[in-house]
Amino acid sequence: MRAYSLYSAVLFLLPVVAFAQLTVYPIAHSNPHTSSARQKAFEPLSLPFWDDFSSLAHTDTLWEDKAHIWINSGSAINPPTINVATFDGLDGNGTPYAPNPNQNLDTGPTDIMVSRKIKMTEVSIAEQNSVFLSFYYQWGGFGEAPDPNDYLRLELLNDTGNWIEAFTLRPTDAQEPDQFYYAELRINQNQYFHDDFQFRFQAYGRQSGRFDAWHIDYVYMNKGRTEGSRSIPDRSLYTLLSPAFGSYYAVPVTHLLTQPDQSLYPRFGLSNLEGITQPSNYNYSARVESYKNNSLLQEVSIQLRDYLAILPTMLAYEQRVIETDTLPSISNIDPAADSVVVSNTITLQADDTIRPDFGNIDFRVNDTISTVSILKDFYAYDDGIAEYAVGLTQPGNVAAYRFVMQTPDPDTINGVYVYFPTSYGTFASTVMFYVWDNDNGKPGTILLEELVPVQRNSNNQFVLREFTPSAIVQDTFFIGWRQASGRVLIGLDASNDSGEHLYVNTGGINNPNTWLQNTVLTGSLMIRPRFGPGTVAPVTSTEGRIKKPVALYPNPTKGEFFLEGRAHQLQVLSPSGRPVRIEETEEENKKRIKLVSPLPGLYIVRYFDGHTYQSQKIIIQE
Incomplete structure (x- = not known):
């Protein structure tokens, strides 16, 4: 971590997050950490003012207005403590400040965060020259970097009720986008020593999405400080625990039980x-916790390490990644379980406490982290929280995500969990997913294809799509999608990097010689292959090799249509991917299909033609 004392404008610049084959997009997010405290009438605070955003309950008592701010642990790189306050072009409900698509380049004021009132008259005249406000900041991080004209501004409320600019941070090449920098400001002017004193952070940038990101941490204001002294008696955790199952946050419980030695010791x-x-x-x-059919079978608590020393001793202002040296044994899992919840907790024993010379600050609030892993029927590189989304740049391009199974046995992949985040613009309503076998580390033969409805959600809600038919995979396989004519976005967990497992093909689904390994995108796609029982059928597909589908007409229709040719095991799927009720009548060389309760929208007609499963789109009109 680097230090930097500020009294004037400084900053840095990050490259645009768009690549030849992939583009990273901002997404909408609802803010679960919106303050309820700001709705209450509070007495002005006394110094010290301190917030590292690690305790949400503590944060809610300090800010009069932070409803626009995203408190999170995944968008910044190596912050001083766990969680930062992120400023961007979305408000607290995940809505752009300028949602009009024709205004997507408009810039202006975006997120703002305002402190509660502070009783500055309690500071004696002799102490006024020792009042400092400090914080750490980073622009960009894992997000989209501010442009040269964007800024983050600190303002102070004077005794006449006017906001006075203290300093403004702007991009500059003098700093690096993956570092946090220290900023401090002496507050010693008479106009600020009143009982309604406040300070606020105001961002300025692109107003149409999660653009021009700034992150701040460890806001500290107190008397009795000296210029350039950033030393705080605080040892803090600044990351969540890393995945414990190889590169995965989650693995199928049956796979873990067959090969438990694939696990790695978590790091923090x-x-x-x-x-x-x-x-x-x-x-x-x-x-x-072991479960069977959602019923708890057993719960085991384990103390793995007690007061284990971190060696060598931490140096001044040092950040270090600590690797644990043990894991919960699989003997703690009930063999009959179909799902397991593993909660790992790290608690520092650093003797941080409340010191009189720092007022009433409790430095222990950032000393504990817990990570919950759900082991059920899927693999997951992601931690379940999307900071951004990723999409292919051109229709026809294909992305494939590599998974190495943590079992030597073959198993049936029978579905996929996907997070399609809510964003802004025009999107495809369906997307074709594929599963490939392994060909010397790259996608090989297509094992199955499935047309998946794109159900966009917020709050990191995954959609399950079952595969019909399923496919048998062993050791290494790939799962991915082909870009449709409309945009398809997949959630991106920026805090855990599995980008080396992502491949992109710009030559089309039938050109195996144009697979390129990703070297620029950092993060993990929120795609989770699911395993379990399934019907396996041969696939002779796809584009260029697929049998000509049976005729479907009329299309569009008001709820009744014909299928001419061999079509068995017929299903009609709603825009949400659920089967709908139909009436099926056999006629000469064709079937008459009638939807029982037709509603307008794009539907998927799925059938088996005697060789493979086929899917066709049909539009139902009013």
Whole structure:
């Protein structure tokens, strides 16, 4: 972590997150951390003011207005403590400040965060020259970088009720986008020593999405400070625990039980925010819950490590990744379980406490992290939280995501969980998914294809699409999609990087020689292949090799249509992907299909033609 004292404008610049084959997009997010406290009438605060955003309950008592701000742990790179406050072009409900598509390049004021009132008259005249406000900041991080004209501004409320600009941060090549920088401001002018004093952060940038990101952390204002002294008696956790199952946050429980030695020891990040070397210790505990048909079979709590020393001793202002040296044993899992919930908790024992010279600040609030892994029927590289979305740049391009199974046995892939995040613009209503076998580390033969309805959601809600038929895979396989004529976006977890497993093909689905391994996108796609029982049928598809589908007409229709040719195991799927009720009548060389309760929309007609499963689109009109 680097230090930087600020009294004037400074900043840095990050490249645009668009690549030859892939583009990263901002997404809408609802803010679960919107303050309820701001609705209440609070007495003005006394110094010190301190917020590292690690405790949401604590944060809610400090800010009069932070409803626009996204408190999160995944969009910044190596912050001082877990969680940051992110400023961008979306409000607290995930809505752009300028939602009109024709205004997507408009810039203006975006997110704002306003402190509660502070009783500055409590500061004696002799102490006024020792009042400093400090914080750490980063622009870009894992997000979209501010442009040269964008800024983050700090303003102070004076005794006449006017907001006064203190300083403004702007992009500059003098700083790096993956570092946090320290900023401090002496507050010693008479106009600020009143009982309605406040400060606020105001961002300015693109107003149409999660663009021009700024992240701040560790906001601290107090008297008795000296210029350039950023030393705080605080050891803090700054990352969540890393995946424990190889590269995966989740694996099928049946796979884990057959080959448990594939697991890795979790890691976590530790910061020493004090200007001297400091010893630290930690406790490591776990809870393992085994379930069968959603009923709890057993629960086991384990103390894995107790007051384990972190060696060598942490240096002044050091950040270090600590690797644990143990894991919960699989003997704690009930063999009859069909799902398991594993909760791992790290608690620092750093002797951080409430010190009189720092007022009433409790530095222990950032000393504990917990990570919950759900082991059921799927693999997941992602942690379940999307910071952004990713899409292919051109129709016809194909993306394939590699998975290495944690079992030596073959198994049946019978579906996929996908997170299609809510964003802004025009999107495809369906997308073709594929499963490939492995050909020397690249996608090989297509094992199945499935037309998947694109159900866009917020709040990281995955959609399950079952595969009919399923496919048998072993060791290594790929799952991915082909870009339709409309845009298709997949959730991107920026905090855990599995980008090396992503391949892109710009030559089309039938050109195996144009697969390129991703080298530029950082993060994990929110695509989770599911395993379990399924019917396996041969696939002779796809584009260029697929049998000519049977005739479907009329299309569009008001709810009745014909299928001419061999069509068995017929299904009609609604825009949400659910089967709808139909009446089926056999006629000479064709079938008459009637929807029982037709509603307008794009439907999928799925059938088996004697060789493979086929899908066709049909539009139902009023």
